[in-house]
Amino acid sequence: MRDRSAGCPRNAWYALAASAEVGSTPFGTRALDTPVVLFRVSDGSVVALGDRDAHRPYPLSLGHVDGDTIVSGYSGFAYDRTGACVRVPSQAQVPYGARVPSYPVREEGDLVWVWLGEPSLAERRPPVPVPWLTDASWETFGGQWETAAGVGLLHDNFGDITHVAVVDPVISPPVLAGVAPALEVELTETTVHFHRDWPAAPLPEWQAKISGASATASYPQREEGAFLAPGLWADRWDVVIPAEEGGTQTFRFTHAVTPVDDRHTRHIWRVSRNFAPGAEASDMLRPIFESYYLKVREILETMQQVIDRDGYGEDVNVAADLAALQVRKILRRLVADEG
Structure with missing residues (x-):
């Protein structure tokens, strides 16, 4: 059967960890089938190196950080932030050329982004803000896990929210149960932006309860989504409520996706809102969204199992798939451009 997988460009920023995960203890991970170790040096900045000792095939993440170097737990070789070996315990002279790969790193938001492609391109293509x-004006919570499915399946999922009403009627805004208005899509060479305006409808019961808005009144609603980079989606949902009733309520959904390999994806998700401030509301919202994202993870993992067993079939696409299909085209072109 035809393989329609898009592949994954290397010349892109991927979120390998949340900022809180990276400290003076080595953090080992994988991205694009590449082992990477993350750690902070004395000035607080994050370093990303290849997670394999140059002396023998032993992970540097099983060693320790000493000041501005990371020391192998097997050989004792010490590497600086550039990946160069600067100390060998058994001899005074460091072997010529002893080093491990070093990767550009940026912290943006509460995420650690790493560039695994051509290093000279990283400065010209900074991570999307x-x-x-x-921002203190937004309340944010989230989670992360690894999904046993290729990143292309996650991209397809984020490109179409009409399935939410089927997967989880509890979390779904009631308006999603009706026929979806036409999706408006705007393209650049590397991004896909889309939106649709939904007719006035009531809020979900849980949102009305937390925000204090009317549970019976109908409000216009707007959906916006954006594929901003191979490793980043940023979406939002606006409920247009009159100012005298509290003003527009907005959710922003951030999805940082990193291909671990062709069948596994790291998914860091964040839910931000501009209403109902405080930890109490976040504690009420967290299990609602976590339950939904876990259901999606299970579905995507089932899809990957079907593909592994039976291959790719000829999918039947509908109008709601327009954004996802454009994302596939962009990813195929980015991969092709890398040769």
Whole structure:
């Protein structure tokens, strides 16, 4: 059967960890089938190196950080932030050329982004800003896990929210149960933006309860989504409520996806809102969204199992798939451009 997988470009920023996960203890992970170790040096900045000692095939993440170097737990070789070996315990002279790969790193929002492609391109293509993740005017919570499915399946899922009403009627805004208005899509060479305006409808019961808005009144609603980079989606849902009733309520959904390999994806998700401030509301919302994302994970993992067993089939696409199909085209072109 035909393989329609898009592949994964290397010349892109991927979120390998949340900022809180990276400290002076080595953090070992994988991305694009590449072992990477993350750690902080004395000035607080994050370093990303290949997670394999140059001396023998032993992970540097099983060693320790000493000041501005990471020391192998087997050989004792010490590597600086550039990946160069600067100390060998058994001799005074460091072997010529002893080093491990070093990767460009940026912290944006509360995420650690790493560039595994051509290093000279990284400075010209900075990570997409996600200021709402750390802006005090937005309340944010989230989670992360690894999904046993290729990243293309996650991209397809984020490109169409009409399935939400089927997967989880509890979390779904009631308006999603009706026929979806036409999806408006805007394209650049590397991004896909889309939106649709939904007719006035009531809020979900849980949102009305938490926000204090009317549970029976109908409000216009707007959906916006954006594929901003191979490793980043940023979506939002606006409920247009009159100012005298509290003003527009907005959710922002951030999805950082990193292909671990062709069948596994790291998914860091964040839910931000501009209403119902405080930890109490977040504690009420967290299990609602976590339950939904776990259901989606289970579905995507089932899809991957079907593909592994039976291959790719000829999918029947509908109008709601327009954005996802454009994302596939962009990813195929980015991969092709890398040769």
